[in-house]
Amino acid sequence: MLRRRMLIMLGVVLLVVLGLGGYKAFSVYQQIQAFTKPKPPVSVGVAMATQQPWQSLLPAIGSLKALQGVDLSLEIAGTVKTLQFESGQKVKAGQLLLQLDNDVEKALLGTAEADQGLAQIEFGRGSQLVDSRAISRGDFDRMAAQLKKASATVAQLNASLAKKRILAPFSGTIGIRQVDVGDYLPSGTMIATLQDISSLYVDFYVPEQVLPKLALGQVVRVNLAAYPKQTFDAKISAINPKVDDTTRNVLVRASLPNPDGNLLPGMFANLQVLLPGENTRVVVPESAITYTLYGNSVYVVEPRKDADGKPEKDDKGEPILTANRRFVDSGERRGGLVVINKGLHAGEQVVSAGQLKLNAGANVAISVDKTLQADQNSPPRVD
Structure with missing residues (x-):
C-alpha cells in the first residue's frame, strides 16, 4: 500500500516536471522564432541624386x-564768416564751402604786397646801377634778398588766407553740416562729410x-x-x-x-x-546628409540581391529594398541642396527622411517625404 502511494506521488512529480519543461521549451521556441523572424521594413522617405547646373559661389x-570720401575739417582755428552749402547738397570740385574770418590776414597781405612792390622797384633800379658800378655788388645782393623776403611774406599770407576757407576737393554729395555761421572753430573741427557715391x-x-x-x-x-x-x-x-x-x-x-x-x-x-568650375554637379537634398565626426554619409536605397545577383522579392512579388550606408565627400550647400563631389552617382536613391531609425542593411519601405517638393520624391528603382 505504501509502495503504491510512493509510485503515484513520483508519477505526479514527473508529470509536473515534464509539464514545466515543455512550457519552458515552448517559450524558448517562441523567442527563437521572434528573433529569427524578419523585421518589418522601416518606412523612409527617399530622393533621387540628380545632376543639375551648378554655379560655384x-x-x-x-x-x-565711396569712390571718394572725406570728412572735411579745418586746418587752422577761426570764426565762421560764411557757409556756402546746404546739408545734402551736391557740390562740384573747387566750390567754396566755408569761409573763416580773414580780415587780419587781408590787412597783413596788403602791407606785405606794398613791401614787395617797393622791393621790386629797388631791385630794378639796382640791377641798372650795379652794371655801371654806381652801387656795390653787396648792396645789390641785399636788394635781391629783400625782394625774395617780401615775396615769401606775400606767399605765406596767401597760404594763410587759403587755409581760412574750405573748397570741395572733388564733386560729390555733402552731408549734414556740423557748424553754423559765427561759431568759433578750433583746428581739426569737422564741418561735414563729402562722398562721391x-x-x-x-x-x-x-x-x-x-x-x-x-x-x-x-x-x-x-x-x-x-x-x-x-x-x-x-x-x-x-x-x-x-x-x-x-x-x-x-x-x-x-x-x-x-x-x-x-x-x-x-x-x-x-x-x-x-567662381569658375564645373557647370553640372550631382546634388541631393540637404536632409539626406548625415554629419558625423567620422565623415559625412548617406543611406543609399538598393534592392537586395541573392547569390546569383538577382533582386530578391517578398511574398507579394515586390522587390526587397535595403538601405546601405555610404560615406560621401559633400561640398557647397545652397537652396536646400548639397553638392556631392565623390561617393554618389546621379540616379541613385538616398534616404531623405527617417535615417535615425536605420541600421546598415535594414529593409526599408518607401513613403513620401513631405519636406521635399513633389519632383524630388522618387519611386523605388529596380535595376
Missing part, C-alpha cells in the same frame, strides 16, 4: 565704400586658399539688408598684394555702379563671388 561679407567699392576678405580662383573682372553678387529683394552685380577691381599676417585673409575690392545714388557707403553687404 564663394560666400563673403563686406561693406560699401556715383560709384561704390565693396571691400571684403577671403581666405588665402581661394586666391587661385580669383581674378580681376570676376562677377560678385551683392545683397543688402536695405534692399532684400534686389541683387546687385559688382566686378572685382583690385586684389591686395599682401596676406594679413593675423587672419591669413586677403582684402579684395569690387566696383559697384550706383547710378541712382540709392546705395550709401558703410552699408553691410552679403556677397557671393562667382
Whole structure:
C-alpha cells in the first residue's frame, strides 16, 4: 500500500516536471522564432541624386565704400564768416564751402604786397646801377634778398588766407553740416562729410586658399539688408598684394555702379563671388546628409540581391529594398541642396527622411517625404 502511494506521488512529480519543461521549451521556441523572424521594413522617405547646373559661389561679407570720401575739417582755428552749402547738397570740385574770418590776414597781405612792390622797384633800379658800378655788388645782393623776403611774406599770407576757407576737393554729395555761421572753430573741427557715391567699392576678405580662383573682372553678387529683394552685380577691381599676417585673409575690392545714388557707403553687404568650375554637379537634398565626426554619409536605397545577383522579392512579388550606408565627400550647400563631389552617382536613391531609425542593411519601405517638393520624391528603382 505504501509502495503504491510512493509510485503515484513520483508519477505526479514527473508529470509536473515534464509539464514545466515543455512550457519552458515552448517559450524558448517562441523567442527563437521572434528573433529569427524578419523585421518589418522601416518606412523612409527617399530622393533621387540628380545632376543639375551648378554655379560655384564663394560666400563673403563686406561693406560699401565711396569712390571718394572725406570728412572735411579745418586746418587752422577761426570764426565762421560764411557757409556756402546746404546739408545734402551736391557740390562740384573747387566750390567754396566755408569761409573763416580773414580780415587780419587781408590787412597783413596788403602791407606785405606794398613791401614787395617797393622791393621790386629797388631791385630794378639796382640791377641798372650795379652794371655801371654806381652801387656795390653787396648792396645789390641785399636788394635781391629783400625782394625774395617780401615775396615769401606775400606767399605765406596767401597760404594763410587759403587755409581760412574750405573748397570741395572733388564733386560729390555733402552731408549734414556740423557748424553754423559765427561759431568759433578750433583746428581739426569737422564741418561735414563729402562722398562721391556715383560709384561704390565693396571691400571684403577671403581666405588665402581661394586666391587661385580669383581674378580681376570676376562677377560678385551683392545683397543688402536695405534692399532684400534686389541683387546687385559688382566686378572685382583690385586684389591686395599682401596676406594679413593675423587672419591669413586677403582684402579684395569690387566696383559697384550706383547710378541712382540709392546705395550709401558703410552699408553691410552679403556677397557671393562667382567662381569658375564645373557647370553640372550631382546634388541631393540637404536632409539626406548625415554629419558625423567620422565623415559625412548617406543611406543609399538598393534592392537586395541573392547569390546569383538577382533582386530578391517578398511574398507579394515586390522587390526587397535595403538601405546601405555610404560615406560621401559633400561640398557647397545652397537652396536646400548639397553638392556631392565623390561617393554618389546621379540616379541613385538616398534616404531623405527617417535615417535615425536605420541600421546598415535594414529593409526599408518607401513613403513620401513631405519636406521635399513633389519632383524630388522618387519611386523605388529596380535595376
